[in-house]
Amino acid sequence: EVQLVESGGSLVQPGGSLRLSCAGSGFTFSGDGMSWVRQAPGKGLEWVSVISSGGDRTYYADSVKGRFTISRDNSKSSLYLQMNSLRAEDTAVYYCAKGGRYHGLGVWGQGTTLTVSS
Amino acid sequence: QSALTQPPSASGSPGQSVTISCTGTSSDVGGYNYVSWYQHHPGKAPKLMIYEVSQRPSGVPDRFSGSKSGNTASLTVSGLQAEDEADYYCSSYAGSSSVGVFGTGTKVTVL
Numbered sequence: 001e002v003q004l005v006e007s008g009g010s011l012v013q014p015g016g017s018l019r020l021s022c023a024g025s026g027f028t029f030s031g032d033g034m035s036w037v038r039q040a041p042g043k044g045l046e047w048v049s050v051i052s053s054g055g056d057r058t059y060y061a062d063s064v065k066g067r068f069t070i071s072r073d074n075s076k077s078s079l080y081l082q083m084n085s086l087r088a089e090d091t092a093v094y095y096c097a098k099g100g101r102y103h104g105l106g107v108w109g110q111g112t113t114l115t116v117s118s
Numbered sequence: 119q120s121a122l123t124q125p126p127s128a129s130g131s132p133g134q135s136v137t138i139s140c141t142g143t144s145s146d147v148g149g150y151n152y153v154s155w156y157q158h159h160p161g162k163a164p165k166l167m168i169y170e171v172s173q174r175p176s177g178v179p180d181r182f183s184g185s186k187s188g189n190t191a192s193l194t195v196s197g198l199q200a201e202d203e204a205d206y207y208c209s210s211y212a213g214s215s216s217v218g219v220f221g222t223g224t225k226v227t228v229l
Contacts, residue, residue: 037164037220044121044223045156045164045207059217062119095163101211101218104154104169111163 002026002107004096009112016086020112022079022096027107029077030054033100036070036081038092039111046092049081050100059101064090086116122147122208122221129227130198138224140191140208146219148189152211155184155193158223159204167206168193195226203228 008020020036036048049070050059058070069082079096093113097105123141130136140147140155147153155168166175168184171191181196191210195202208221 035218044205045158045209045220047209047218047220050217059215061217097164099166101216102152102170104166104175104209105156105164106166106169106175108163108165 002098004098004107004109006094006096006109006112009094009114011115011117012086013118014087014116016116017082017084018086018114020081020083020094020096020114022081022109024077024079024098027098029072030074032098034070034072034079035097035099035105036079037095037097037105037108038090039095040089040092043092048094051079052100083114086114088116090114091116119212119216119219122210122219124206124208124221124224126222127225127227129229130195131229132198132200134198135194135196136198136226137192137194138206138208138226140193140210140221142189142191142210142219144189146210146212147186147191147208149213150211151186153184153186153191154209155182155191156207156209157202157204158207164207198228200228202226 093111096109098107099105156164158164172184
């Protein structure tokens with residue numbers, strides 16, 4: 001079964017840092033681009049970041065550029081999102097998804113919750 | 119990276135059809151055939167329903183269909199069923215330096 005499982009969500013103070021992880025299984029992890037998508041409370045989906053299958057190309061939403069870093073370890077079938085200088089508006093459920101910018105996000109995890117508050 | 123525009127809500131009775139629009143620009147929806155649609159039941163993981171404007175992933179009922187004209191893409195759900203009640207989001211490729219963009223979302227209610 002193709003599966004993505006996110007972890008690392010937490011309550012963090014403004015200005016703090018956190019790293020989210022996503023473990024993939026049931027598919028050839030190194031063969032696909034991967035994405036992070038978030039949904040703030042009461043809001044719609046926002047595409048946060050995308051990374052190519054080999055990890056050499058990355059893309060970010062303007063709202064997180066310079067603060068978030070996406071990375072992957074294909075040997076561990078894992079995707080990461082390093083988040084620095086966190087703001088209240090980063091509060092959201094963060095989803096890991098299999099796929100890049102072209103052909104749709106075909107598999108999603110259940111999400112992990114980040115709350116940024118003092 | 120402005121969100122694509124969708125109507126906030128749409129509704130229909132069981133068995134009827136509902137069509138949701140997704141309006142962008144020539145830099146996203148109108149410029150590429152990389153429009154996707156997602157079904158999202160609150161508290162669950164979103165599900166891909168349509169990719170590349172009109173392609174259905176394996177397992178998605180053929181009651182779901184997609185199309186595009188100019189800068190506007192559309193999702194049609196035919197033969198509405200109770201389980202189709204959910205939030206629906208479009209997304210589009212938005213150029214070589216962009217992460218991609220989602221629509222504002224449409225809540226579909228089955229009356």
